[in-house]
Amino acid sequence: GTQYNWGYDPVNFNVPDGSYSSDPSRGEVRVRELKEMVRRLHSLGLSVVMDVVYNHVYEADNFCFNKIVPGYFSRQKSRGGLQNDSGCGNDTASERSMVRKFIVDSVKYWADEYHIDGFRFDLVGLIDTETINEIVETVHAVRPDVVFYGEGWSIPTDITKDCPLAIQTNSHLTPGFAYFNDTIRDSLRGSTFITDALGFITGASDAVEKLEACFRGMPSWCQDPSQTINYISCHDNNTLMDRISLAVPAHSFEDRVRMNKMGAVFYMMSQGVPFMQA
Numbered sequence: 141g142t143q144y145n146w147g148y149d150p151v152n153f154n155v156p157d158g159s160y161s162s163d164p165s166r167g168e169v170r171v172r173e174l175k176e177m178v179r180r181l182h183s184l185g186l187s188v189v190m191d192v193v194y195n196h197v198y199e200a201d202n203f204c205f206n207k208i209v210p211g212y213f214s215r216q217k218s219r220g221g222l223q224n225d226s227g228c229g230n231d232t233a234s235e236r237s238m239v240r241k242f243i244v245d246s247v248k249y250w251a252d253e254y255h256i257d258g259f260r261f262d263l264v265g266l267i268d269t270e271t272i273n274e275i276v277e278t279v280h281a282v283r284p285d286v287v288f289y290g291e292g293w294s295i296p297t298d299i300t301k302d303c304p305l306a307i308q309t310n311s312h313l314t315p316g317f318a319y320f321n322d323t324i325r326d327s328l329r330g331s332t333f334i335t336d337a338l339g340f341i342t343g344a345s346d347a348v349e350k351l352e353a354c355f356r357g358m359p360s361w362c363q364d365p366s367q368t369i370n371y372i373s374c375h376d377n378n379t380l381m382d383r384i385s386l387a388v389p390a391h392s393f394e395d396r397v398r399m400n401k402m403g404a405v406f407y408m409m410s411q412g413v414p415f416m417q418a
Contacts, residue, residue: 189258261290292319357411368412
């Protein structure tokens with residue numbers, strides 16, 4: 141279609157998006173150009189991580205799985221209707237055997253066919269731990285260097301009573317999978333949802349103990365430093381410099397730059413996996 145799909149409206153999970161293709165109407169062009177891009181990046185010594193969105197589909201009723209077996213791909217509420225803890229109208233029923241198989245096969249396909257080096261899972265807290273472990277084990281059996289991490293936010297959902305989900309506090313159940321560390325993020329910059337709240341770098345001192353634990357790669361939910369993705373800025377919410385400016389507008393530009401640098405030094409030097417926005 142003519143409408144731009146910014147990547148969080150998945151329709152065909154195994155098809156490259158055509159936004160950057162020279163001829164998106166021809167599938168073979170999409171495939172060839174994406175493979176050429178990955179190969180070129182690899183030749184420059186760069187790895188490629190792909191953002192994957194398996195937690196929902198764009199239009200559940202018209203999704204191919206649900207047309208074959210109505211309702212099978214999507215979780216239902218106990219009172220009827222689709223679960224919407226993703227905020228996108230529907231949640232993927234990863235705990236069902238053939239949905240799990242599809243997701244595992246899909247990730248393996250991208251790793252094998254396109255030589256993708258890592259996968260960042262959007263709202264992985266809606267995917268069950270068994271599915272995540274099967275993904276990691278299946279891909280690592282062939283390519284042990286592929287990295288896996290995601291947004292392990294705890295989202296209250298009916299399914300949690302039936303199976304554990306891949307959230308931060310279940311990190312011990314997914315030893316090969318890492319999670320974004322919002323503990324270090326919010327302690328350094330202030331609460332994400334209160335844009336003028338102070339954090340450690342802007343003068344607050346109430347999160348020192350949490351930061352000390354994060355510096356050692358030991359936030360309360362983390363089992364191993366390899367499972368904590370340490371960051372202070374990513375694609376969501378304000379960039380760090382904008383956030384600092386909102387929190388301490390009276391400070392000079394030079395001071396704000398120093399605050400920015402202090403935040404960068406802290407998360408880059410902490411035990412764990414450093415993640416930078418740019």
